[in-house]
Amino acid sequence: MDVDQWFLPTPSPVKAAIFESFARQNMGEFEIDVTHSIQQFVRSNYGFPIDSNTAFIYSDCLQALFSKLVLCCVHEGGTLCFPAGSNGNHVSAAKFLKANIVSIPTNSEEGFKLTEKTLNKTLETVKNPWVYISGPTINPTGLIYSNKQMENILTACAKFGARVVIDTSFSGLEFDFDGWGGWNLEGFLPKLSSSGNPAFCVSLLGGLSLKLLSGAVEFGFVALNQPFLIDTFHSYPGLSKPHSTEKYAIKKLLALREQKGGMLDIVKEQIRNLEVRTKRLKEVTSSSPSILMRSLILSTTYNLASLIKA
Structure with missing residues (x-):
């Protein structure tokens, strides 16, 4: 299942926001500036730490953002580590861009979840590892990483100085998550960053198609918090940026999510x-x-x- 987009009927509020974005004329910059809304979204959903060094980069194609990250990995001679069962589109893109790839063993009986034990065993043999993680929801099984499980996984990554890419694009419409209290990455990431290998960093890749039921509007983002990685990312041209109408619609829908009901x-x-x-x-x-x-x-x-x- 390499599906991370929305294919069910588009709800009326989403249609209204899209129509309004095309009907509006002479939109002000503040009406299409989505950064603050995206920051709130990332904090409330994943507890991802954001500071003055964090850069948010947007595209109308999530795959393009991932491909840029792969190029960053290739640039520094890294090795992309994919858990077995990962999104085939991403794996194919990494192969096409001639990245070094290693498969991390996972168990189908455990829902293809990464474990600290298998991660430690794999990273011991990898130079300059880049670890890809689909979460909170795992593609393709739909199981969820708990906050504690993520802490254990990221602790192993910090130990080996891995660059981590957390892909949230498959998350957003979970219905079987009893006992899942959400993520609070901010509760342990700063400590891991300061006490682990200095090469360790975490980037957050995401799309809003599932969270906003906006299959008609493709909007992807990546949050980077390392200056060198931001510079390398921007050194590769050709990223397709979202149109102002898309930004307006996304900002409108994010605001609607903050309201009760509706x-x-x-x-x-x-x-x-x-x-x-x-x-x-x-x-x-x-x-x-x-x-x-x-x-x-x-x-x-x-x-x-x-x-x-x-």
């Missing part, structure tokens, strides 16, 4: 819809696996026929 109620409703669909899919596949197999065969046949026609 947008939050719609998000909850969509989460319930996903939960119902997931339960039905499990029922069908467990009771009639042949139905799933026939669907896969038909899908494969259709794709092959399309290729032959082309």
